[in-house]
Amino acid sequence: MNLRPLLPVLAGAVLVGATLVPAPATAAPIPTPDDPVTSEENPRVPEGAAWTEHYLPSTDGVELHADVLRPADLPADAQTPVILSVGPYFAHAGQTGDDGFEHTGPSERFFDLVEGADLMAEGYTFVMVDLRGFGGSTGCLDWVGPGEQADVEAAVEWAASQPWSNGRVGLYGKSYDASTGLVGANLEPEGLDAVVAQEPVWDMYNYLFSNGVRRPNHLGTPRAYNSIASIQGMADDSERYRANAAYERSHPECFADNLTDTQDPDEESAYWQARDLAAQAEGSQVPVFVTQGFIEPNTKPEDMQAYLENHDGEQRGWLGQWEHVRGNDRGPDGVLRMGREGWFEEVLRFYDEHLKDVEPEVEDPAFVVEDNTGRWRAEDTWPVVTRSTTVRLQRDDYVDDGGAGDARLAAAGADTAWDMEHAPDPVVQSRVARGPRTTEDADGYQTWSRPVRVDTRVTGTPRVLLDVEGSGNVLVRLWDVAPDGTAVMFDEQMSLVEDGSVAFDLKSTDWTLREGHQLAVGIGTNTSWSWADTPSGETITITRARLELDLQNTDDEPTDGARSPYLDDYLAAYTTTWDDRADGTFTLTVPPRG
Structure with missing residues (x-):
């Protein structure tokens, strides 16, 4: 729903009340409980x-x-x-x-x-x-x-x-x-x-x-x-x-x-x-x-x-x-x-x-779900999990410099006075689409799955567990990488880290990796415009890393629904092409339903 702009937002702690609307030529009748x-x-x-x-x-x-x-x-x-x-x-x-x-x-x-x-x-x-x-x-x-x-x-x-x-x-x-x-x-x-x-x-x-x-x-x-x-x-x-x-x-x-x-x-x-x-x-x-x-x-x-x-x-x-x-x-x-x-x-x-107490003449599915392929399915609940798995991610380090600061400065200069009825345009935040220039990018590093043998859906809420040396910020992202290097960032989350262990959820998702695609997990400093972090400048060493995933096969019960138009806007903003790829260190498999 498109709403008219907010009243001017003041930078100070207290706002002055808006001016009363001038009296109309003819006042509308005022309703009361007894006089509608x-x-x-x-x-x-x-x-x-x-x-x-x-x-x-x-x-x-x-x-x-x-x-x-x-x-x-x-x-x-x-x-x-x-x-x-x-x-x-x-x-x-x-x-x-x-x-x-x-x-x-x-x-x-x-x-x-x-x-x-x-x-x-x-x-x-x-x-x-x-x-x-x-x-x-x-x-x-x-x-x-x-x-x-x-x-x-x-x-x-x-x-x-x-x-x-x-x-x-x-x-x-x-x-x-x-x-x-x-x-x-x-x-x-x-x-x-x-x-x-x-x-x-x-x-x-x-x-x-x-x-x-x-x-x-x-x-x-x-x-x-x-x-x-x-x-x-x-x-x-x-x-x-x-x-x-x-x-x-x-x-x-x-x-x-x-x-x-x-x-x-x-x-x-x-x-x-x-x-x-x-x-x-x-x-x-x-x-x-x-x-x-x-x-x-x-x-x-x-x-x-x-x-x-x-x-x-x-x-x-x-x-x-x-x-x-x-x-x-x-x-x-x-x-x-x-x-x-x-x-x-x-x-x-x-x-x-x-x-x-009117019994419905139409039996609606409990949940109808559209994944990233634009296809809709009916489910009795959400998420439906075929297999849960925990994968080991590589150990490495990165410098928490905020990607040389441009993401942080851009975020600070953006129009950030939105309420819950207004949303930033995806392109405004799309520096996330750039991705790593190589698998050894100084902003962070990636761990790759082996190519999936069948269409495999990542569903529910992924969770990452890290053992860390150093203090600062960590950005974790999930990428869907096609055989030709086309990569889509489909999930991300940030956290503060310090010496010790940290665990946090990513956003809930419902994303299908097509046969032959790989999951790439990025760990590094913030290069997104979605957060206004303060880089520590420290070297952050990940001494242990695991990712918990819920997977679902695609033996779906189709239901009515067309591709949401925003999906293509999102893909345009969050897709890039990587020249470098890796063979993969972990495998994602799902059995058929039943």
Whole structure:
């Protein structure tokens, strides 16, 4: 979804609130719980819907604001299931800035769902709740921490308890409000029966840091959310809404704390442990339907597998080779960005089953997965592992100089003030495509597999274990190398290292090595623009190295789906040609299924 630019982001610790929108010539009617507004009175309301505004309490004295859309033809007390989204993007003036509206009205963020799934005709109520600090809610923004988690719980319980609710709630979102969906599933509040979460962050730490290494947006993203939280009410909003939206003006500590609290690089700190959504999923029984792009440049597949393993309830998913998009998003050419038809139909079947007890007439696969060949398959779960293996990697050393500094300087100079709804272009970060000039490149070294004898899929979450002498940074990459030397980097991760041992996960992946291809594992200094590390200048000696891999054969059950367009963009940005190759020191084999 393409959104208008963020409000100007200031470099200081505190942002000044946005200026109020000038009064329109004719004010739109202000809805109340007992006096709804329809599209005939305000064109910002979807046709067939009646819009009301509500306020509800959360913890810490916070007051949350909710916009409610109900079928206009239903009596006020007619009970319906509720689809709820809780997030930072529902301000009346715009999602991430001033969207240029002349009148106030409910956010259009998920009107694609309201209209595409025909929610009003299907008998659903749709509710949008502003997290603390955003839109018409008071309080300080909390980066999916305990405060915002309490907001999700309060919103679900409020929606389930309203006289117009049947007591059954489903959460819906993408990006930030997909992460709040995971929060809801973790907390299991009364009334929550289903969650749809598209492209979430599974552990909030990973969006700003990787194993102690800063990402380029580690400061820009908190500043971006400070900017979003500074969006003021519109001139024809209610006095209560405008007063709540101005909360930060009298509480400058909100923005200051958001900038400082998020900068702790220690993943084990109390701040980040409170935001580890994957760990908090332990034992949850709430049905979840997720999407994740394996080559996502924004909300990456980090700790996704941990979340799915910890979560005990029903799981559904669309997983594949796309960017930060929704299941229904189309490009300018009209082609679906995920490559698969039927998003709203499947989502509605999921909600109907869990919120209405309607048995679906179509049996959808639990998971549909697209690998790097562009082919789709159906699976009962993900990942499906044919064989797990641990391979020994070569011992060697490299100088942690950041590739002579150009990657680090480029990252520092890039536009890093993106929020979770915006993603950097893959080409912006594509110095990773250059690869080593030789297998003895000074930036690092490679260990090669022997050519695979049959198509072999690397799936799940690879994990590397290193014994190290020296202190600095390590970048580990996985390359798919064809017999002609064409090489594609398909997975990577960074970590701080020091004398001793370190182990860390790479991103989750689903990548098929074609027959005759080799897996090359690179270990070295950071030559990527994906991190803003500080090179130590030391020689880092790897005295022992192992890579844990889950492999799957390709005896697949095909299912409907076309090649995601972004896959070709990714390949263009992350493919290079190597003149030098190695015979290989380890073998990857997979038996047939069954």
